[in-house]
Structure formats: structure tokens, C-alpha cells
Amino acid sequence: MRVKPKKQLGQHFLKDKTVCAKIAASITRPLDCPNILEIGPGTGALSKYILSSDAYTMYYMMEVDSESIHYLQNHFSDLSSNQIIKGDFLLYDISTLFDETPFIVVGNFPYNISSQILFKCLEYKFQIPEIVGMFQKEVAERISQGPGKKQYGILSVFMQAYYDVEYLFTVDEHVFDPPPKVKSGVIRCVRNKRDHLGCDELFFKRVVKTAFNQRRKTLRNSLRPITNGMELPPRFSGERPEQLSVDDFIELTLFLKPE
Numbered sequence: 001m002r003v004k005p006k007k008q009l010g011q012h013f014l015k016d017k018t019v020c021a022k023i024a025a026s027i028t029r030p031l032d033c034p035n036i037l038e039i040g041p042g043t044g045a046l047s048k049y050i051l052s053s054d055a056y057t058m059y060y061m062m063e064v065d066s067e068s069i070h071y072l073q074n075h076f077s078d079l080s081s082n083q084i085i086k087g088d089f090l091l092y093d094i095s096t097l098f099d100e101t102p103f104i105v106v107g108n109f110p111y112n113i114s115s116q117i118l119f120k121c122l123e124y125k126f127q128i129p130e131i132v133g134m135f136q137k138e139v140a141e142r143i144s145q146g147p148g149k150k151q152y153g154i155l156s157v158f159m160q161a162y163y164d165v166e167y168l169f170t171v172d173e174h175v176f177d178p179p180p181k182v183k184s185g186v187i188r189c190v191r192n193k194r195d196h197l198g199c200d201e202l203f204f205k206r207v208v209k210t211a212f213n214q215r216r217k218t219l220r221n222s223l224r225p226i227t228n229g230m231e232l233p234p235r236f237s238g239e240r241p242e243q244l245s246v247d248d249f250i251e252l253t254l255f256l257k258p259e
Contacts (some may be wrong), residue, residue, distance in 0.1 A: 001221045003043050005178055009064065010110035013042045014134070016175035024049035026188055027169055029104055029130045037062060037097070039089050039107035039117060039133075044072055046108055051076075060097055064088050092119055094127075102127050108134040111180070115139065115155055118189075124161045131189040140167060140185030152242045154212045158205070161197060161246045164187035199253040207253050211241035219244075219252075229258065 005011040014020060023046055027036075035058040041047045049213055061076075062085045063069050069086045076084065084090075090113065097103075105128055111119050114135045121128050135143070138151070143159050144167040159165055171184040189229040197204055206226065215220040220237040231237070236244070236252055244252070 003067050005042075006065060010112035011040075011042060012108075012176040012178060012180045013066065014045045014108045014175060015177050016171075017045075017182075019171055019175050020046045020049050022169065023106070023108075023132060023186055024053070025133065026132050026186065027104060027106060027130065027189070028190065031106055033102045033129050034058065035098060035101055035103040036060070037094075037103050037105050039105060040064075040205065041072060042068055042108065044075060046106070047076065047184050048064075048071075050106065051078075058098070058101075058103070059083060062083055062089050062092065091117055094124060098127065102129055104129065104134050105131045106133065111136045111139070118143070118155065118159060122158060122162065125191065126195075129191045131163070132186070134171065134184050134186050136180075137170060137183040137185040140187045143189075144187050145246075147243055147245045153215070154208055157208050157246055157249055159189060160189065162192060162194055164192050165189045170253050185215075197253075199250050199259060200257055203257045204249065204253040205258065208249055211244075211249075215241050223256075230256065 003013070005013055036050065036056050038047055038050060038059070038061045041061040041063055050056070051059065059079075060083050061072065063072065065086065066086065069084060072084050083091050105121055114133070115245055118131070121131055134136050142151040143155055144165045145156055166184045166188045168188055171186060173179040173181070173183060207223070210226055211219055211222050218240055220232055222241065223232065232252070235256060236248070
């Protein structure tokens, strides 16, 4: 049985065994977090290498494609019926799987929703100690880049507020079926020690989004919709958003809205 990749689902099935093994080996936390959720397993190329480890006591795969689900059920007969989940991660109530237990997220994520997957993971940041995933290379670089880099943006700040992000390696187009038009990149996000930003988190997000919505402007100008005429501290007013670290954005948020 061959599963046909579906363009509308952003499916590009990984077929290179070396790359699959390398992604599985990039997970660093199985000893203290033996629970794992694989998103978008497709035909299970990566799943084989995750399951080859005996470190995981609770493993689930989640897939939206019915054809892939049927394939996985036939080829991973050792898994129970509730471990192969037909569902959309963006809409799924993860608490029904793990309750409040920590779990690792891994996957060759569909490119068309990869950023949304990370935003959903941030909702469970106190349960997810590690994320290892494949993204479009440009997105992987955007997530992992630090201040001063042109790729640094909203997703960089939000993810790096709670995770240490590392770009691991680049993956060429030819290892997929069908080959995408762009290269891919694998990153690892490991939970940092920050439990709280120390500021109003909703307002923090608003500050970051407002600043980057006009990223070519200085903060003095780009943040006018929320400063209400308030003068920014000199060290911020002439800067552009990509020059600010997470801690800088926290400081700026506290200046604009003290707790």
C-alpha cells in the first residue's frame, strides 16, 4: 500500500533513513521525560527510529490524513489503537492524552502549519520540556536566530522566551517524496528555567507584535499605537525591534505597563 502525499495537507514524506535516525537521536530528554508525541508521522519513517528506543513509556502519533492512519495501523501493529490518533494537533485537547504529565514533541511538521504548531506548544510550555522538529529552513532559522539577525522576529522572541533553541542541521530536498521546493532545517527547543516573564504576558505579546509589524521603523515610531505619547527610554527609542533580546522586550513591557 502506497500513501499518496497530499499537497493540501503540506505532506512531504521523509524517506532517508540516515536523516530519520539523526532526528530521533537529537532528542535529549527521554530519561527524565519518557512520554512523546509525534506530530504528522505520515508513513512512519521517523516513527521507526523513535520506537526503536526503549526509553519511552508512553508514545502517541497524531495524523490528520485517513490514508496515512490506515497505513500506520497496518505497519505498526504493536501500537494500540489509541496510540495512533486521527486528529489535528492544533485543535486537539492534549490533556486527554497526558493529563498534566510532561511530554516531548517531535515531528517532520507540515510546513503550512509549522509556526502554528509551535504556538500551540507554547500553550503547554510547562508540560513540554523539549521539541525536536523539521521545518522549512527559513522558518527554522527564524526560530533559532538571536537579536541582530535579519531572520529574528516575533516567533523567535516568543519561543526563546521559554526555550533555548538550537539549529541542528540542514536537510536537502531530495530526501522527501515529493521533494519540496526549499531546503529544510531541524531544530531542538529545550525548556529554559524561566517560569514567568515577570510582566503582563499578554501585553508583552502585544508589544513584540506591534514592534515587528513595522520592523524597519525605530521603536519610537513602530510602538506609537501603544505608547499613547509616552517617550521611550533613550536606549530603546532609536533601536529597531530585531536589536532587542527577550529580556529587553520584558524590560520595555514593564516600562510601558508596570506590574
